[in-house]
Amino acid sequence: xxxxxxxxxxxxxxxxxxxxxxxxxxxxxxxxxxxxxxxxxxxxxxxxxxxxxxxxxxxxxxxxxxxxxxxxxxxxxxxxxxxxxxxxxxxxxxxxxxxxxxxxxxxxxxxxxxxxxxxxxxxxxxxxxxxxxxxxxxxxxxxxxxxxxxxxxxxxxxxxxxxxxxxxxxxxxxxxxxxxxxxxxxxxxxxxxxxxxxxxxxxxxxxxxxxxxxxxxxxxxxxxxxxxxxxxxxxxxxxxxxxxxxxxxxxxxxxxxxxxxxxxxxxxxxxxxxxxxxxxxxxxxxxxx
Numbered sequence: 001x002x003x004x005x006x007x008x009x010x011x012x013x014x015x016x017x018x019x020x021x022x023x024x025x026x027x028x029x030x031x032x033x034x035x036x037x038x039x040x041x042x043x044x045x046x047x048x049x050x051x052x053x054x055x056x057x058x059x060x061x062x063x064x065x066x067x068x069x070x071x072x073x074x075x076x077x078x079x080x081x082x083x084x085x086x087x088x089x090x091x092x093x094x095x096x097x098x099x100x101x102x103x104x105x106x107x108x109x110x111x112x113x114x115x116x117x118x119x120x121x122x123x124x125x126x127x128x129x130x131x132x133x134x135x136x137x138x139x140x141x142x143x144x145x146x147x148x149x150x151x152x153x154x155x156x157x158x159x160x161x162x163x164x165x166x167x168x169x170x171x172x173x174x175x176x177x178x179x180x181x182x183x184x185x186x187x188x189x190x191x192x193x194x195x196x197x198x199x200x201x202x203x204x205x206x207x208x209x210x211x212x213x214x215x216x217x218x219x220x221x222x223x224x225x226x227x228x229x230x231x232x233x234x235x236x237x238x239x240x241x242x243x244x245x246x247x248x249x250x251x252x253x254x255x256x257x258x259x260x261x262x263x264x265x266x267x268x269x270x271x272x273x274x275x276x277x278x279x280x281x282x283x284x285x286x287x288x289x
Contacts, residue, residue, distance in 0.1 A: 030109040033102050036066075043098040046113060046222065048073045050095045053116040057087040059109045066104025072097070072113070089116075112257070114220050146178050175272045176265075184269035186213060191280045192258040196221075199254040201281035202261065204232070204240040207274040210263040220256030223247040229267050255285055 022035020048054070050073065060068060060083045070078040073092025080086055081104065098113065130144040148160035148167075158169040162179050169178075176183045187210075191199075199219065204210050209229040216226045225248045232240045245254045259280060265273050 026107070030061075030107065032105075032107040034105045036103050043100070043111075046098060048092050048095050048097055049115070050092050052092050053089070054092065054113055055087065055089050055116065056098075056111075056113040057085065058111050059085050061107040061109055063102075063104050063106040066102060066106070068102040068104060068106055068108065069100070071099040112220075114258075115218075115222065145183070174270055176269045182269060184264055184266040185273050186262060186264045187275065187278070188260070188262040189278070190258055190260045191282075193282070193284075194257075196255055196257055196285045197282040198285040199245050199256075199259050199280060199282040200243065201245065202227070202242045203279040203281065204242075204263070205238075205275075205277040205279075206240065207238075208265065208268050208271055209234065209240045210265050210273075210275075211267055213262045213264045213266075216262040216264070217245065217254065218260045219254050220258045223252065223254045223256065224249070225254065 023031060023033050025031050052073070054072070056070070056072060056077055058070065058078065060080065063081060063083050067079055067081045069076065073090065074094035074096045075090050075092065077088050077090050078086055098111075100108075100111075102108075130147050131140050132142045132144055133140055148162050151158060151160035153159070156170065160167050160169065165179075167179060174182075176185065209232045211228045211231070212226045214226055215224050218224050225246060227242050231244065232242045234240050246252060247254065259282075261278070261280065263278070265271070
């Protein structure tokens with residue numbers, strides 16, 4: 001369904017409305033137009049968030065005798081009379097959906113919009129400022145959101161100075177209890193693919209179950225969900241599986257060209273974490289999209 005924008009907004013079935021104005025559907029990700037009557041239409045399947053930062057792209061395969069205009073979030077994002085791949089970044093002023101019209105002979109494919117996943121690091125000015133080196137692995141292995149003023153090691157213990165106090169960190173210390181505050185560990189990573197995939201399972205190879213942060217799983221198409229430790233089942237070989245990845249509001253399967261996952265041990269933060277591998281399992285949903 002699309003919503004027309006000619007005077008009063010009216011809902012039409014997409015195919016006859018587009019065809020009456022020169023539009024035709026070639027396949028599930030390609031349309032063409034060959035009329036001077038552009039006919040504004042609105043894509044309702046993707047909700048724009050006011051204030052959100054987006055990247056949008058479109059492939060103009062051919063365009064003759066006119067222009068193509070694309071608007072999203074109350075902003076004219078694209079106005080072009082040239083063929084090729086077009087991409088633009090924008091910040092939405094409103095929650096208005098994607099609108100597209102043209103008075104040209106044009107073939108359009110692969111409209112793709114992604115909301116930028118950002119994190120506000122201003123809440124904690126010390127966050128992710130300390131990188132830890134491992135002599136055993138001979139590499140930088142993790143980020144820590146604590147910043148000591150100075151430090152030294154003695155025997156098997158690490159000593160640091162913070163605000164005039166001397167702290168000892170040893171194997172006997174409570175995990176994640178640093179400078180008088182009980183903290184927790186997080187790991188955040190993206191998984192991308194060429195086509196649209198349906199994501200259904202996360203397998204965590206670790207000594208304990210990890211949940212997600214709030215809104216800890218986000219897909220390219222805007223699906224959002226989170227997992228608690230109760231959502232995981234543990235196999236006989238110690239692998240923790242979550243098999244019900246669905247959008248928290250719509251209860252739909254998670255789909256998109258990419259998924260961003262942020263896991264946390266907040267529920268078990270006083271237990272030592274040993275994380276070996278995380279696998280996100282999926283299947284191809286629309287290979288040509």
